[in-house]
Amino acid sequence: MSPIYDRVALIGLGLIAGSMALAMRRAGLAGEIVGTARSAETRAVAAEIGLVDRVVETAAEAAEGADLVVLAVPVGAMGAVAAEIAPHLAPGATLTDVGSVKRSVIEAVAPHVPEGVHFIPAHPLAGTEHSGPRSGFAELFDNRWSLIVPVPGTDPAATERLKRLWEGMGANVEEMDPDHHDLVLAVTSHVPHLIAYTMVGVADDLRRVTDSEVIKYSAAGFRDFTRIAASDPTMWRDVFLTNKEATLEILGRFTEELFALQRAIRTGQGDELFDYFTRTRAIRRGIIEAGQDTDAPDFGRGTKARS
Amino acid sequence: MSPIYDRVALIGLGLIAGSMALAMRRAGLAGEIVGTARSAETRAVAAEIGLVDRVVETAAEAAEGADLVVLAVPVGAMGAVAAEIAPHLAPGATLTDVGSVKRSVIEAVAPHVPEGVHFIPAHPLAGTEHSGPRSGFAELFDNRWSLIVPVPGTDPAATERLKRLWEGMGANVEEMDPDHHDLVLAVTSHVPHLIAYTMVGVADDLRRVTDSEVIKYSAAGFRDFTRIAASDPTMWRDVFLTNKEATLEILGRFTEELFALQRAIRTGQGDELFDYFTRTRAIRRGIIEAGQDTDAPDFGRGTKARS
Numbered sequence: 084m085s086p087i088y089d090r091v092a093l094i095g096l097g098l099i100a101g102s103m104a105l106a107m108r109r110a111g112l113a114g115e116i117v118g119t120a121r122s123a124e125t126r127a128v129a130a131e132i133g134l135v136d137r138v139v140e141t142a143a144e145a146a147e148g149a150d151l152v153v154l155a156v157p158v159g160a161m162g163a164v165a166a167e168i169a170p171h172l173a174p175g176a177t178l179t180d181v182g183s184v185k186r187s188v189i190e191a192v193a194p195h196v197p198e199g200v201h202f203i204p205a206h207p208l209a210g211t212e213h214s215g216p217r218s219g220f221a222e223l224f225d226n227r228w229s230l231i232v233p234v235p236g237t238d239p240a241a242t243e244r245l246k247r248l249w250e251g252m253g254a255n256v257e258e259m260d261p262d263h264h265d266l267v268l269a270v271t272s273h274v275p276h277l278i279a280y281t282m283v284g285v286a287d288d289l290r291r292v293t294d295s296e297v298i299k300y301s302a303a304g305f306r307d308f309t310r311i312a313a314s315d316p317t318m319w320r321d322v323f324l325t326n327k328e329a330t331l332e333i334l335g336r337f338t339e340e341l342f343a344l345q346r347a348i349r350t351g352q353g354d355e356l357f358d359y360f361t362r363t364r365a366i367r368r369g370i371i372e373a374g375q376d377t378d379a380p381d382f383g384r385g386t387k388a389r390s
Numbered sequence: 391m392s393p394i395y396d397r398v399a400l401i402g403l404g405l406i407a408g409s410m411a412l413a414m415r416r417a418g419l420a421g422e423i424v425g426t427a428r429s430a431e432t433r434a435v436a437a438e439i440g441l442v443d444r445v446v447e448t449a450a451e452a453a454e455g456a457d458l459v460v461l462a463v464p465v466g467a468m469g470a471v472a473a474e475i476a477p478h479l480a481p482g483a484t485l486t487d488v489g490s491v492k493r494s495v496i497e498a499v500a501p502h503v504p505e506g507v508h509f510i511p512a513h514p515l516a517g518t519e520h521s522g523p524r525s526g527f528a529e530l531f532d533n534r535w536s537l538i539v540p541v542p543g544t545d546p547a548a549t550e551r552l553k554r555l556w557e558g559m560g561a562n563v564e565e566m567d568p569d570h571h572d573l574v575l576a577v578t579s580h581v582p583h584l585i586a587y588t589m590v591g592v593a594d595d596l597r598r599v600t601d602s603e604v605i606k607y608s609a610a611g612f613r614d615f616t617r618i619a620a621s622d623p624t625m626w627r628d629v630f631l632t633n634k635e636a637t638l639e640i641l642g643r644f645t646e647e648l649f650a651l652q653r654a655i656r657t658g659q660g661d662e663l664f665d666y667f668t669r670t671r672a673i674r675r676g677i678i679e680a681g682q683d684t685d686a687p688d689f690g691r692g693t694k695a696r697s
């Protein structure tokens with residue numbers, strides 16, 4: 084493939100930016116990839132492993148002369164980084180981000196975007212529980228969705244170009260409105276993460292059930308929660324603080340349902356429980372048919388057929 | 391290995407019994423394995439795939455002449471099956487079960503156990519979201535824990551023999567008191583399952599977030615919950631009805647914590663969220679170090695490095 088952008092600047096060099104660098108390189112989508120991160124340590128690791136073509140010291144320097152600038156820092160840091168790079172953005176350049184929340188990123192970044200720069204928010208729905216400059220891999224976005232969340236008045240040609248980049252990195256692309264994005268993600272990602280963190284926190288707190296028992300016997304279901312709850316604390320703090328409204332709305336629904344099931348347990352309503360547990364199976368089938376997860380028992384984790 | 395039991399009778403031919411049959415065969419632990427299930431259909435499938443050496447019509451017939459009888463039916467069915475087979479149990483035989491709850495199984499089964507029969511409850515902490523006679527595999531118990539929950543006055547030699555069987559099937563064995571078992575499992579398995587069912591139910595209910603969106607964008611975290619919530623409805627109904635007390639206790643702790651985090655989100659207490667999310671990472675490290683899960687990103691699911 085011929086390059087889609089001559090120079091891509093990655094601001095932040097963690098899981099998402101690193102995977103983007105490797106995916107762009109795999110398909111030859113960028114003439115040059117410049118990257119920077121907040122800490123000297125991350126920049127040194129990125130340089131050492133050759134994650135990008137050139138590591139620079141500051142976000143301003145990275146943005147200089149780039150025709151695509153990607154904000155790949157925690158959601159709560161987007162506004163400050165945008166303010167820092169704004170004077171250095173080239174006219175006609177595209178500025179995008181990969182933040183997990185969209186309404187608040189748009190509110191924080193849009194005011195800084197200079198005339199003539201195309202600001203096109205995006206969010207790849209792909210990740211793992213690992214983070215940092217060594218965690219990226221080229222296949223992260225393959226067959227995953229990347230959502231483009233255009234703001235009013237966005238140039239269609241610039242949007243089309245960014246879409247081609249994501250497709251070149253392996254993703255399927257769809258457009259979505261920011262508020263709808265934030266609600267859908269509250270359901271499919273944010274509240275599930277909060278619940279997993281909570282359950283792991285409860286287990287950690289229980290003194291009668293010692294840590295070592297929780298760990299030893301985790302394979303019975305709990306260990307799946309611990310994977311999710313091992314995700315980056317900064318990233319998730321920012322997600323909950325910036326997607327407060329949708330998170331609280333879905334949490335409200337969740338506790339309402341949980342209380343109904345709790346009452347069914349307390350009062351011994353077996354049929355109600357049975358019906359509830361039957362209904363939820365259909366969604367799993369849908370996910371497998373849509374190619375969004377494996378049907379191998381237990382995700383096929385570890386050796387081929389190990390629980 | 392030379393056989394530990396001459397004739398093993400499996401009552402129920404689902405995931406656990408099927409995996410036991412294959413694991414016993416792998417290591418030559420049983421002279422003969424006889425099996426039965428409630429429905430003619432399951433018995434026919436078991437016979438067709440040669441899951442056990444001999445399929446018989448009734449639980450009574452299976453128990454006849456066996457030196458080990460394994461109750462591998464849903465927890466709520468254990469008492470009735472025990473009553474049915476009791477008159478057919480050979481003196482000196484061992485009767486065990488694999489139920490996910492122990493106090494209530496002991497209460498339901500123990501009264502039926504004839505003099506001279508060793509009743510030794512057990513629970514292998516291994517499973518997948520699949521069920522039925524085709525879902526078993528010989529490796530299910532490898533490096534997993536199997537808990538033996540002796541009742542007062544149990545013969546140590548009979549217990550030792552059952553332990554050797556579980557070890558021969560690949561498991562690590564430990565003894566535990568029934569009430570402690572039910573509490574530990576409420577934390578590591580029962581409440582996580584209830585929460586996963588609830589979250590999937592909430593997603594299914596939301597009409598603004600259409601089913602297809604929930605499915606399409608599930609890879610962001612939600613799909614892990616759907617795997618757990620695809621587990622057998624009968625099994626889980628019975629677990630919650632029979633482990634009511636511990637489930638409700640742990641649920642109470644869970645909602646208490648969830649409300650604290652919810653308040654932290656509502657009032658913008660970022661430091662509190664950050665600290666909470668940092669603390670839960672340690673448990674994940676412990677689980678990986680204990681060899682109870684893989685450190686591969688996203689459980690290494692699907693193709694090697696795909697999210």
Ligand SMILES: NC(=O)c1ccc[n+]([C@@H]2O[C@H](COP(=O)([O-])OP(=O)(O)OC[C@H]3O[C@@H](n4cnc5c(N)ncnc54)[C@H](OP(=O)(O)O)[C@@H]3O)[C@@H](O)[C@H]2O)c1
Nearest residue numbers: 095096097098099121122125156158160182183210214215
């Ligand atoms: N992980 C996922 O599953 C996932 C999925 C989709 C989208 N996202 C979004 O992608 C973005 C990046 O996430 P990630 O998983 O790549 O995170 P990551 O691996 O933790 O990397 C974050 C990067 O941001 C930099 N950074 C952190 N705080 C900063 C600040 N206050 N100012 C400037 N730079 C800062 C870090 O620099 P240092 O290394 O020098 O600290 C690091 O290079 C986030 O907005 C997240 O919401 C994540």
Ligand SMILES: NC(=O)c1ccc[n+]([C@@H]2O[C@H](COP(=O)([O-])OP(=O)(O)OC[C@H]3O[C@@H](n4cnc5c(N)ncnc54)[C@H](OP(=O)(O)O)[C@@H]3O)[C@@H](O)[C@H]2O)c1
Nearest residue numbers: 402403404405406428429432463465467489490517521522
């Ligand atoms: N799955 C797990 O993760 C897991 C892990 C550890 C322990 N356990 C425990 O192991 C036991 C079996 O679970 P499983 O996963 O093997 O279940 P499964 O695959 O659904 O198999 C259950 C078996 O029990 C039979 N059965 C169901 N209801 C019955 C009734 N009322 N009377 C007599 N037989 C009945 C079924 O017969 P038909 O096929 O003819 O209906 C089937 O053969 C349960 O007590 C469960 O709590 C399960």
